[in-house]
Amino acid sequence: MTQLIEKTISFVKEKLHGAEAGHDWFHIERVWKLSRKIAETENCNQEVVELSALLHDIADSKFHHGDENLALKISRDFLESQNVSEDIIQQVLFIIKNISFKNRGEVPEEIPIELKIVQDADRIDAIGAIGIARTFNFGGFKNNLMYDPNLPPKLNMTKEEYKKNEGTTINHFYEKLLLLKDLMNTAKGKELAQERHDFMLKFLDEFYREWRVE
Ligand code: ADP
Numbered sequence: 001m002t003q004l005i006e007k008t009i010s011f012v013k014e015k016l017h018g019a020e021a022g023h024d025w026f027h028i029e030r031v032w033k034l035s036r037k038i039a040e041t042e043n044c045n046q047e048v049v050e051l052s053a054l055l056h057d058i059a060d061s062k063f064h065h066g067d068e069n070l071a072l073k074i075s076r077d078f079l080e081s082q083n084v085s086e087d088i089i090q091q092v093l094f095i096i097k098n099i100s101f102k103n104r105g106e107v108p109e110e111i112p113i114e115l116k117i118v119q120d121a122d123r124i125d126a127i128g129a130i131g132i133a134r135t136f137n138f139g140g141f142k143n144n145l146m147y148d149p150n151l152p153p154k155l156n157m158t159k160e161e162y163k164k165n166e167g168t169t170i171n172h173f174y175e176k177l178l179l180l181k182d183l184m185n186t187a188k189g190k191e192l193a194q195e196r197h198d199f200m201l202k203f204l205d206e207f208y209r210e211w212r213v214e
């Protein structure tokens with residue numbers, strides 16, 4: 001590991017001290033490791049991938065009330081303090097800016113491979129067993145219902161169906177988690193996402209089965 005990566009790890013750990021479980025240091029660590037795993041299979045700039053993975057959630061707006069510009073400024077100041085070149089800084093900031101699920105559709109056609117990699121890694125950490133745990137953890141934090149059997153969610157809901165279902169944790173699977181596998185950019189990402197997707201389908205089957213108590 002380079003000294004720059006070690007320094008970045010310490011910086012991010014310190015910044016995320018006390019963050020909620022969905023976006024804490026351990027989420028960053030998993031995304032960083034997943035990014036490295038995917039990067040091995042692609043022709044890319046490893047330093048840009050690792051820096052972006054480590055810095056991608058430095059100020060998640062939902063919990064820190066931080067705006068996007070603040071996150072970018074914090075990352076820029078840190079990278080400048082480490083004498084990282086302006087070229088690399090711009091690549092990393094572009095990735096941090098464009099990585100989010102919420103921003104999908106706004107990313108330019110020709111997206112850099114490093115963004116594709118870190119975005120896949122971040123999305124993979126949102127699905128599978130870890131994704132399920134993060135989602136119920138978030139739902140608990142919001143005091144949401146786990147599930148409402150009178151309003152069973154499904155894929156491709158109409159706007160009205162969707163509105164009725166908003167707010168249950170199980171609904172979030174249909175709103176986001178089950179859509180992620182088809183949004184993967186890289187071959188390795190697709191492979192990892194498929195396994196976790198299948199696991200979520202099994203989980204949902206079992207969840208509904210146990211709910212019914214037959
Ligand atoms: P991103 O960081 O990809 O933009 P979010 O910050 O919106 O996505 O969500 C991160 C994680 O928080 C999701 O993967 C999910 O586990 C959880 N989450 C977000 N919104 C909800 C919700 N409405 N219900 C349950 N979990 C949620």
Ligand code: NI
Pocket residue numbers: 027031056057122
């Ligand atoms: Ni993230």
